[in-house]
Amino acid sequence: MTTPDQYAPSAPFYDLFPVYTGREDVEFYVQAARASEGPVLEIGCGTGRVLIPTAREGLTCVGVDPSAAMLERCRANLAAEPSELQGRITLVESEMQRLDLGRLFALITCPFRPFQHILSTEDQIEALRHVHRHLAPGGRFIIDIFDPRLDALLHPEESGVLEPEEFTDPATGERIVRRTRRVAWDRTNQILALEFLYERHLQSGGVEFTEHPFGMRYIFRWEMEHLLERCGLGVVDVFGDFERGSVISGESRELIFVCERRD
Ligand SMILES: C[S@@+](CC[C@H](N)C(=O)[O-])C[C@H]1O[C@@H](n2cnc3c(N)ncnc32)[C@H](O)[C@@H]1O
Numbered sequence: 001m002t003t004p005d006q007y008a009p010s011a012p013f014y015d016l017f018p019v020y021t022g023r024e025d026v027e028f029y030v031q032a033a034r035a036s037e038g039p040v041l042e043i044g045c046g047t048g049r050v051l052i053p054t055a056r057e058g059l060t061c062v063g064v065d066p067s068a069a070m071l072e073r074c075r076a077n078l079a080a081e082p083s084e085l086q087g088r089i090t091l092v093e094s095e096m097q098r099l100d101l102g103r104l105f106a107l108i109t110c111p112f113r114p115f116q117h118i119l120s121t122e123d124q125i126e127a128l129r130h131v132h133r134h135l136a137p138g139g140r141f142i143i144d145i146f147d148p149r150l151d152a153l154l155h156p157e158e159s160g161v162l163e164p165e166e167f168t169d170p171a172t173g174e175r176i177v178r179r180t181r182r183v184a185w186d187r188t189n190q191i192l193a194l195e196f197l198y199e200r201h202l203q204s205g206g207v208e209f210t211e212h213p214f215g216m217r218y219i220f221r222w223e224m225e226h227l228l229e230r231c232g233l234g235v236v237d238v239f240g241d242f243e244r245g246s247v248i249s250g251e252s253r254e255l256i257f258v259c260e261r262r263d
Contacts, residue, residue, distance in 0.1 A: 003066065003095075006117070007046070009212035011069035013176060013198055014047050015077070016167055020112075025144070026053050028242040028256075029111055032142055033059055036107035041134060043096045044114020048074040048089075052081060055088050062105070065114075066095040097127040104136035110143040116216045119191055124217075128231035135261040141233050144256045147240070147247070148218040153187070175201040183213070192216045221247060221255055233259035 014020060029050045033040045038059035045051040045063030047070055055061045065071050071091050078086050092101065096110070097118065108131055118124050131141055162180040169176055177199040184193040196212040219227075225235050236259065239245060240252030247255060 005067050005069050006214055007065075007067035007212075008069035009198070009210045010196060011047070011067065011073050013178070014070065014073065015049070016169060016176065017165065017178070018167060019165060020049060023049075023112065025111055025242045026050055028244075029109055029142070030054055030057060032109065032140070032258075033057055033061075033107055036140060038107070039103075039105050041101070041105040041108045043099070043108065043110040043131070044112070044117075045074060045091070046070045046112075046114075048077045050109070050111045051089065052077060052085075055081075055085050058088075060088050062090045062092060062101065064092045064094050064096065064099060064101075066093060068093055095127075096130055097123050099130045099134065101134060103134070104139070105134055106136050106139045108135055108139070108141045110141075113145055113216070115143055116145055116219065117214065119189070119215050119217050124227055125231060128227060128233060132232040132261060135233075137261065137263075139261050141228075141259040141261070142256065143228075143259075144254050145219050145224060147252045147255045148220060150250070153185070153218075169200075172203065174203060177201070190218050192218060219255075224255065224257060228257060228259050229262075232262045234262040235259050 030053050033054045034057050040054055040059055040061045042051045042054065042061060042063045045065050048063065051061055051063040051074070063074065071093055074091060078089060096114065115127065118127055135141060164177050164179045166175060166177040179197045181195045181197065182192060183195050193215050198210040200208040202208060221238065228235055235257055238247055239256040240247035241254055
């Protein structure tokens with residue numbers, strides 16, 4: 001049985017959304033990669049938003065993602081880069097909990113929450129053990145997740161449909177609208193069921209709809225530290241933003257963990 005490509009519905013839109021293109025994490029990850037001197041493994045690399053700027057530093061990179069559609073976009077983005085840079089990047093289709101590259105990396109990153117698509121504790125542990133297995137002695141692992149908003153957790157009924165986002169597709173001039181719906185909260189298993197609904201307003205006058213349902217597991221700060229430590233990933237820093245600010249309860253949007261391999 002093949003696993004469905006869960007990110008396929010979002011792949012054509014991913015690089016167009018200001019919320020992704022404007023995310024202020026790229027320099028943070030590029031700096032870490034520069035300091036590591038490579039090679040770099042990026043888990044959940046998607047369309048190459050962070051991976052390609054990392055390879056521009058002259059480093060050898062492997063990008064891993066389970067979505068063939070996201071990797072196809074990544075290949076298309078890579079095609080616009082110099083051939084020398086293209087030669088430094090290898091793309092591999094795999095989930096992180098099944099990763100087997102047979103080599104070690106000075107830096108492993110997991111930018112913009114791929115880990116939260118893993119919905120069970122068993123799979124989370126499997127995934128982090130696979131990270132540990134690919135980390136060189138003295139190597140680092142950096143991962144970000146969102147800091148769960150307690151107010152939203154307490155009052156889920158107030159936050160069913162989020163503000164629609166919209167933009168114009170530069171290739172076609174068509175207006176794209178995305179609505180995000182919180183479908184369900186499973187507080188026992190800490191899973192948020194979400195749905196993106198895309199509307200493409202066609203030049204011809206019709207509207208084309210695409211749905212992308214997915215789950216995200218929300219994870220609290222100390223829970224994440226315990227998970228990492230349990231898998232041999234010692235936490236050396238935790239930041240609340242990509243300027244390396246501290247975590248401020250109720251204010252920080254991000255939880256960014258910098259880990260070192262423990263044996
Ligand atoms: C929000 S996107 C982030 C993409 C990219 N890292 C970025 O920062 O733009 C999440 C990515 O995680 C990938 N993903 C989902 N489940 C995964 C898993 N089990 N292992 C690795 N990647 C996964 C998705 O296919 C998707 O490309």
